[in-house]
Amino acid sequence: MTQADDRILETLADSDLILSPRILSANTDYSRHYLSTRLGKLRDAGLVDRVDEGLYRITDRGTAYLEGNLSADVLENENI
Incomplete structure (x- = not known):
């Protein structure tokens, strides 16, 4: 997990x-x-859902x- 991952999740949650x-x-x-790349990783980890193309x-x-x-x-062990 990166600092950007935390910001992405916080922004989506807030x-x-x-x-x-x-x-x-x-x-x-x-x-x-960069965010597109990180969102792909977060999606692979089940932390975000892709609702539609690019959303x-x-x-x-x-x-x-x-x-x-x-x-x-736990996420590190899953190679996030």
Whole structure:
């Protein structure tokens, strides 16, 4: 997990919206390309869902991670 991953999850959770990498980029210090790459990793880990092409929302697993109920160590062992 990276600092960007935390920002992505926090932004999705705080907004409670379905967002694109472009919108996330406009609200963070990361490029759209980098966020697209990280969103793919977060999707593979089950922390975000791709609702449609280029649109993402946080999952219950992502919320559990933010709340401290899913450790980064567990995700590291899953190669995130």
